[in-house]
Each structure stands twice: as C-alpha cells, then as structure tokens.
Amino acid sequence: MKKRSLLVALVMAVTFSFGSIVSASEVTNTHSSSDSLSTYSFESAANSYFTGYVQQNISETAKVSGEDYEKLERQFELNKDNPLKNYKISQIDDSNPQNISFSVELTYDDLGTLPPVPYEAELVNGSYKIEPVENVIVDMDPESSEYRSVVVEDKVTYASDEQNDNGSEISPYATLSYYAGDFIYENELKFFNTSLFDTTKGSVTIIGWQQSNLGVPTEYVVALRYTIATTGTSGQIIKLGNAVQVPGEYKKDTDRFTKICTSITNGKNRALLVENKGTGNVKFAGNTYE
Known part of the structure; x- marks a missing residue:
C-alpha cells in the first residue's frame, strides 16, 4: 500500500x-x-x-x-x-x-x-x-506498531447512506450500527462515517460475513481489518483502540464471524473503518454491538 x-x-x-x-x-x-x-x-x-x-x-x-x-x-x-x-x-x-x-x-x-x-x-x-x-489517517491505537503515525492513504472511500440503512440480514439486530459494502478493492479503506454511534464500554463487537466478489479463485486471499474510528476537525480519520483482522471467507448465506475491538477511547460519533488487507475484491456486511 x-x-x-x-x-x-x-x-x-x-x-x-x-x-x-x-x-x-x-x-x-x-x-x-x-x-x-x-x-x-x-x-x-x-x-x-x-x-x-x-x-x-x-x-x-x-x-x-x-x-x-x-x-x-x-x-x-x-x-x-x-x-x-x-x-x-x-x-x-x-x-x-x-x-x-x-x-x-x-x-x-x-x-x-x-x-x-x-x-x-x-x-x-x-x-x-x-x-x-485529504485521506489523512491518524493511528491512536496504543498497541499498534504504528501508534501516533500520520499517513495519507491512496484509496479511501466513504460509505453512502444506503449502505447503513438496516441490519435485517444479520441476527441479532445491530445495537450500534449496520454496515455493508458491495465490494472493497484490494488496498482500499472504506469508512462508514454516515452510520455513527457512541461508545461507553471501551469495546465493540462485530458480527458479519465477508466473501470474494469473484467466487474465490484460489489465487485470491480474503482478509479484512476492522477498526473503530472517529473523524477529526477537518475530516481526518482517527483510529481508536485495537483493530481486528479477519482472514478467510465467511459466506453470506451460511457463515458469520464474531470479533471484538477493545481498548477503544469512549465518546460520541464513532464509526467503523474497514481495510482490505488481502488480494482481490471482497463483499461484506455486518452489525456492530456494545
């Protein structure tokens, strides 16, 4: 990247x-x-x-x-x-x-x-x-090897309102937010800043699915990283707490993963940041819970 x-x-x-x-x-x-x-x-x-x-x-x-x-x-x-x-x-x-x-x-x-x-x-x-x-990322995860680093990313997109409208396909219903991506490209970051939530417990649970957009040819690797983030004064994306990386496929119709992001700085207007750390394009969706 x-x-x-x-x-x-x-x-x-x-x-x-x-x-x-x-x-x-x-x-x-x-x-x-x-x-x-x-x-x-x-x-x-x-x-x-x-x-x-x-x-x-x-x-x-x-x-x-x-x-x-x-x-x-x-x-x-x-x-x-x-x-x-x-x-x-x-x-x-x-x-x-x-x-x-x-x-x-x-x-x-x-x-x-x-x-x-x-x-x-x-x-x-x-x-x-x-x-x-534009596209400035600030890493404020104390356990990250890139803690307090500031970088400009090449590929950052922002989720539309339509990708945050409901959580009906994931059970149980989201207590914080629903997220969905038609696909996320290799090395891309997608920030769901139109679906905001507040945190009070220092951790957020993510339940979701992720699968290749191309039917998983053997040469492709599915791996997404999920982080709780917030927005700085002029739109900077500020990573908070521990990121979780989810390798492999979890099929939409049959599989779910459950991961917990911890050590989150509590506050208002938090959102999910998803990064494609694998190869190829990935479709994904899920809910966040506190």
Whole structure:
C-alpha cells in the first residue's frame, strides 16, 4: 500500500501557537518587509480557520476556507459533540508562498492532543485559503506498531447512506450500527462515517460475513481489518483502540464471524473503518454491538 510520510521538515525557527486569537504584533516575523503582508495574511487565515472550530462558529472558518460550504457544515455537525479545544501550528514550509504547507496539533477532550496533521494554505487573489490534506489517517491505537503515525492513504472511500440503512440480514439486530459494502478493492479503506454511534464500554463487537466478489479463485486471499474510528476537525480519520483482522471467507448465506475491538477511547460519533488487507475484491456486511 502506498503511503506518504507526513513528518514535514521544520523549515522555520519559530512555532506559532493559536490557542486564542493572535494579533500581528504577537507573532515573530522572520521574513523581510516585502514578505510581511503575505505572512500576516497566512497567520490571520490560519487563526480564523481553527478559531472557528474552537468556538463552533462556522462563519469564522468559512471566510478563510477553500472547502465547499456543505462539506464544512458536515464537519461542524460531526464535531459539535466533541469540538476542538485547542490547536498549535508546529511546522511551516513557506518555501513556495503561493502554497504554504503546515502541520497542526489538534486537542480534544476525549482524544487528548493528536500528532501533527497536515494542512495547506493557497494564496488566492491576495488572501490565503486554508484546506486540509485529504485521506489523512491518524493511528491512536496504543498497541499498534504504528501508534501516533500520520499517513495519507491512496484509496479511501466513504460509505453512502444506503449502505447503513438496516441490519435485517444479520441476527441479532445491530445495537450500534449496520454496515455493508458491495465490494472493497484490494488496498482500499472504506469508512462508514454516515452510520455513527457512541461508545461507553471501551469495546465493540462485530458480527458479519465477508466473501470474494469473484467466487474465490484460489489465487485470491480474503482478509479484512476492522477498526473503530472517529473523524477529526477537518475530516481526518482517527483510529481508536485495537483493530481486528479477519482472514478467510465467511459466506453470506451460511457463515458469520464474531470479533471484538477493545481498548477503544469512549465518546460520541464513532464509526467503523474497514481495510482490505488481502488480494482481490471482497463483499461484506455486518452489525456492530456494545
């Protein structure tokens, strides 16, 4: 699976912390006077973008965001029960003033402070527009070998509402959520962020089936990994607790597997993340229970 490391080299000697609104006079400027206006514009845009999330003020974020407004509305809705508490810009690469890359440490009540996640600021008509890097995965499973890693995945899809409508084909009925995928491609991740649930017990049970979409030729290996995850401020996928890998086929009409994801950080707006770790395409469905 192709992954791009997000450990961005620190190219400025100063770190900006925006826990509250920062004025231009409070920011150390390492640029020449000819660069001052654009530098201040970037700092102001970044401050407005994240302050809007802290204060749950979508208008503050929208005025400096390069994202579609409907997408912002969705993100604010997902984050209203666990809003951003603080943020710190830790790495800035302004070698190209037209497109500045930077990383941000995001802090939440339930998750604590995440490792730095990437953003970009594009200069548009003299003002900077802030956008997150898409398909960012943050591993917050303490038992994972990739704990606190931040990567960009090549293949991430988001389940539609139609794939979360009911759990009638799996017994017993889901107490948390139903999930289903017509198929998931090799090396693909599918995030069921339209079927959210809350956790209170630190574990989630998954009962489901999975089978090759091609009749299981002998050269194909069926193996899916299931993880409980949540959504960060700008759509980052944050893995929580222990992932479970399910090898082999469990036929839709005859078989079921039962697995338990443990050590989950409890909270609101959790969802299932499914990864295809085998070869070939796989169809799957199931329920989650607490």
